[in-house]
Each structure stands twice: as structure tokens, then as C-alpha cells.
Amino acid sequence: MDFNMKKLASDAGIFFTRAVQFTEEKFGQAEKTELDANFENLLARADSTKNWTEKILRQTEVLLQPNPSARVEEFLYEKLDRKVPSRVTNGELLAQYMAEAASELGPTTPYGKTLTRVAEAEKHLGAAERDFIHTASINFLTPLRNFLEGDWKTISKERRLLQNRRLDLDACKARLKKAKAAEAKATCEGDTVPDFQETRPRNYILSASASALWNDEVDKAEQELRVAQTEFDRQAEVTRLLLEGISSTHVNHLRCLHEFVESQTTYYAQCYRHMLDLQKQLGSSQGAIFPGTFVGTTEPASPPLSSTSPTTTVATMPVGPSVAGLAPAGEAALCLEEVAPPASGTRKARVLYDYEAADSSELALLADELITVYSLPGMDPDWLIGERGNKKGKVPVTYLELLS
Structure with missing residues (x-):
């Protein structure tokens, strides 16, 4: 229990130090360690990739499932690790209604025959749509979602850690600067006492003690700065490697985009073929339905x-x-x-x-x-x-x- 309390107090102290450093930087009262231009470009590129990936993902979901309620339901099923129930597509539902209408209105009448033929075509269109949605979800949506929920979360975590390391580094720099300033002040106060006085005044003794004390503070601050600089450099390198991996992400998304286009092309080709067949059937039956x-x-x-x-x-x-x-x-x-x-x-x-x-x-x-x-x-x-x-x-x- 005592160990946990000490750790809690230490964490609270670190958090407070970082908060003070961050606030002073915002008000321009403290210096901030700047990252190099290449690193900043990598950060901007990563942020842009994340933002546009989110937009493309959301709009593709709207394209594949225009019903917002159905999208919310599918999202909940995925989060609960449950199988998403199979849905009847709009084309299949229309085919069902047309087939039932033809059965009730008379399947041998011209109208009933046409309803039956159109229903069959709509059924094929619905099945083609179902295949397209399934293929696009696996080959396109899943890789985008995996990037946002996997790689991007890792990058965000390491970036937050890098930000904390930078705040610690800048706080150490500020402490070292203050320690050196106090040491210089204590040394100057001690040097004002003449050397020929045998009995030195009290203020000289205090100044000498303060100088020694600030010497220790400077040494301690320099040691903390070296540790903070090492941790910052190590974290910066880890974050840089992750940010450079965005290029591989683009290559992967490019391949997924090609697969999405292929599946969409196949889907529209199937729709075109089914409608051509339907048009031929209806065109050849016009003379029989409406003779003369x-x-x-x-x-x-x-x-x-x-x-x-x-x-x-x-x-x-x-x-x-x-x-x-x-x-x-x-x-x-x-x-x-x-x-x-x-x-x-x-x-x-x-x-x-x-x-x-x-x-x-x-x-x-x-x-x-x-x-x-x-x-x-x-x-x-x-x-x-x-x-x-x-x-x-x-x-x-x-x-x-x-x-x-």
C-alpha cells in the first residue's frame, strides 16, 4: 500500500510538472523543443491519411448500406462480436412483391407474365448487389477499418508518449536554467566579501552554503536533462519509424482500391447483362401482348x-x-x-x-x-x-x- 501511494504521488508530480510546462508554453513563458521539418511533414501526412481514410470509409459504408439504422445495427453487432444477420436487398424485396402480385393478379395474363419476368431480373440484380457488398466489405472496408483501429491507434499512443517525453525534456531544461542562474547569484554574493577580513560576516557563510547547494542542484539538473534527452531521442525514433510506415499503408490501400473498382465493375456488368436480357424478353413479347x-x-x-x-x-x-x-x-x-x-x-x-x-x-x-x-x-x-x-x-x- 505504501509503495502504491508513493507511485501515485510520483505520477501526480510528473503530471503536474507537465501541465505547468504545457501551460507556460501556451502563454509563451517557456521554450519548446521543436521537431525537425521532416518529422513535422511525417506528422502532417499521417494526420491527413487518417482524416481522409475516415471520410472514405464512412462514405463507402453509406454507398453499400444507405439505411442509417441498418448501419448502426451492423456496427453494434460487430462491436459485440456477433454475426451480422443476413439482409434481403431492395432488389430481392421488389422481386418478391412482383412475384406475389403476378400470382394474385393472374400469372397467365400479359401483365402477370411481365411481372414475373421483371421479378426474376430484379432477383438477379439483388443477388449481384449482395455479392458486391460482401466483396467490397472484405476487400476494401476491412483494411481501412483495420488501419484506423490498429495501426493508427499505435501511432497515436506513441505520439502521446513522445509529447510527454518532450514536456519532460523542456521541464528539465527549465530547471537547469534556473539552477545555473541561482548558482551564479550565490557566487556573486560570496565574492563581495573582502579576503583580508579574518572574521567573515554571516552573509558570506550563508552565500557559500547556498553556492554549494546550488552546485548540487545544477549537477542533479544536468543528470536529469541527460536522461530526459535520451528518452526523448529514443521515443522520437520509434515514432518516426511508425510514421514512415504510412507509405506502406498507402500501398496497401491502393491495392484495396483496385480490388474495390474491380468488384464494382463486375457488379455493374452483371446488372447491365441482366437488364439486357430482360429488355430482349420484353421487346420480343410486345407483339404478342399488344398485337396490332x-x-x-x-x-x-x-x-x-x-x-x-x-x-x-x-x-x-x-x-x-x-x-x-x-x-x-x-x-x-x-x-x-x-x-x-x-x-x-x-x-x-x-x-x-x-x-x-x-x-x-x-x-x-x-x-x-x-x-x-x-x-x-x-x-x-x-x-x-x-x-x-x-x-x-x-x-x-x-x-x-x-x-x-
């Missing part, structure tokens, strides 16, 4: 396409993407080999995205290429006839930019 329904204005009929189909006519291309024209119900599908482009109404179109033909009646497209397009009566308004050289086939309007 077209929007636009009709143009006067052109000469017959062939002798075998004298009633088949062609329509001039409208200005907008919609195709004009009406077709009699039950008309047979046109044979592309027998279809000739109209004398007027053809347009140039630039392809926006790659398109893979679903069957022989469609024309495969490559992004940024130019093709000739035109419409025929009875065609689905979401499709046009496209020509590239001697190749011909149906192309989706949504993949084209019609040029004037």
Missing part, C-alpha cells in the same frame, strides 16, 4: 413489295422513334429477304450499345457503328429494319440514335 397496336401517323402506301404480297405496303419513317402504320389482323410475318427498303423514309442511325441477335430475323449490332433503318407496316413500334451492307434484320429502337 402502333402509335404514329400513316403515310400513303408505296408500290407493292412483291407479286406474292400485293397488299403489303411500306411507310415513310416518322421523325421520332415511333413507327407509323397499321397492319391487318392475322397478317403473315414478312420475309426479310423479300423486303426492299422504301424509296423514301430511310434514315441513318448510330448504334448506342452492342446487341446480340436473338435469332436469324434480328441483326447483331456493334456500338458506334452506322446503319440504315426503316419501318414496315405491321411492325412492333419498338423495332425497325436495319441494314448493314448486304445484311438485314430487325433491330431494337432503344439501341439506336436516329440521325437527321
Whole structure:
């Protein structure tokens, strides 16, 4: 108990000395040991790394989980070392609602069939989102969080210790300065007494004792200063090595950033592929769901396409993407080999995205290429006839930019 009280009193004394030194430095009443410029640059670089890592981490968490309540719940589970419960993504929840709606409203109706197809696509999108969140959390968020909760805490601890060592060093310097000043004063007071006096006055004896006392104080202060300087230099070197390790942290975070970009690219590629498949399914089913329904204005009929189909006519291309024209119900599908482009109404179109033909009646497209397009009566308004050289086939309007 006595030992603990002594240690407590010693710690309190050290704390008080540091507090006094820190306060005097703030008021400009005490000198402060300055670190070299390179060390200060390392400190500033480390602080900047920590601040931006925190911001990137927080915003990435918002990107992966926009719901703040869910983020708080996941944080609590992690702090309690418990497994985070599996969550249904928004896409999967939407797919569930659409599937239930299709089942109740009629799965064989056009609306029910479309709901089922969209629900399947949303389910795939939700699964892709789940994989992306999992991959990004492991490859990107975890290394950033490990740096803040591991390496940065170690750096902060050593920096606080270095600050204490610096305060101790400056306090020792101040004590040595005061001891030397007191010694000089005591020596000067003793020298004022004449040497020829046999009986020396009392003040000379006191001055001589004070001088000897301050000599001891100076020696003690110099010894404490040497110890404090050694401890400060050792701690400064340890802290410097940790701060120089920030460069390795940047390299590690760079690798994690590349992995994050790769996972995000994979996620968006999967979403694009699923939506293309859905678009093809919905585009090919438009004619069956809405047979003979077209929007636009009709143009006067052109000469017959062939002798075998004298009633088949062609329509001039409208200005907008919609195709004009009406077709009699039950008309047979046109044979592309027998279809000739109209004398007027053809347009140039630039392809926006790659398109893979679903069957022989469609024309495969490559992004940024130019093709000739035109419409025929009875065609689905979401499709046009496209020509590239001697190749011909149906192309989706949504993949084209019609040029004037």
C-alpha cells in the first residue's frame, strides 16, 4: 500500500510538472523543443491519411448500406462480436412483391407474365448487389477499418508518449536554467566579501552554503536533462519509424482500391447483362401482348413489295422513334429477304450499345457503328429494319440514335 501511494504521488508530480510546462508554453513563458521539418511533414501526412481514410470509409459504408439504422445495427453487432444477420436487398424485396402480385393478379395474363419476368431480373440484380457488398466489405472496408483501429491507434499512443517525453525534456531544461542562474547569484554574493577580513560576516557563510547547494542542484539538473534527452531521442525514433510506415499503408490501400473498382465493375456488368436480357424478353413479347397496336401517323402506301404480297405496303419513317402504320389482323410475318427498303423514309442511325441477335430475323449490332433503318407496316413500334451492307434484320429502337 505504501509503495502504491508513493507511485501515485510520483505520477501526480510528473503530471503536474507537465501541465505547468504545457501551460507556460501556451502563454509563451517557456521554450519548446521543436521537431525537425521532416518529422513535422511525417506528422502532417499521417494526420491527413487518417482524416481522409475516415471520410472514405464512412462514405463507402453509406454507398453499400444507405439505411442509417441498418448501419448502426451492423456496427453494434460487430462491436459485440456477433454475426451480422443476413439482409434481403431492395432488389430481392421488389422481386418478391412482383412475384406475389403476378400470382394474385393472374400469372397467365400479359401483365402477370411481365411481372414475373421483371421479378426474376430484379432477383438477379439483388443477388449481384449482395455479392458486391460482401466483396467490397472484405476487400476494401476491412483494411481501412483495420488501419484506423490498429495501426493508427499505435501511432497515436506513441505520439502521446513522445509529447510527454518532450514536456519532460523542456521541464528539465527549465530547471537547469534556473539552477545555473541561482548558482551564479550565490557566487556573486560570496565574492563581495573582502579576503583580508579574518572574521567573515554571516552573509558570506550563508552565500557559500547556498553556492554549494546550488552546485548540487545544477549537477542533479544536468543528470536529469541527460536522461530526459535520451528518452526523448529514443521515443522520437520509434515514432518516426511508425510514421514512415504510412507509405506502406498507402500501398496497401491502393491495392484495396483496385480490388474495390474491380468488384464494382463486375457488379455493374452483371446488372447491365441482366437488364439486357430482360429488355430482349420484353421487346420480343410486345407483339404478342399488344398485337396490332402502333402509335404514329400513316403515310400513303408505296408500290407493292412483291407479286406474292400485293397488299403489303411500306411507310415513310416518322421523325421520332415511333413507327407509323397499321397492319391487318392475322397478317403473315414478312420475309426479310423479300423486303426492299422504301424509296423514301430511310434514315441513318448510330448504334448506342452492342446487341446480340436473338435469332436469324434480328441483326447483331456493334456500338458506334452506322446503319440504315426503316419501318414496315405491321411492325412492333419498338423495332425497325436495319441494314448493314448486304445484311438485314430487325433491330431494337432503344439501341439506336436516329440521325437527321
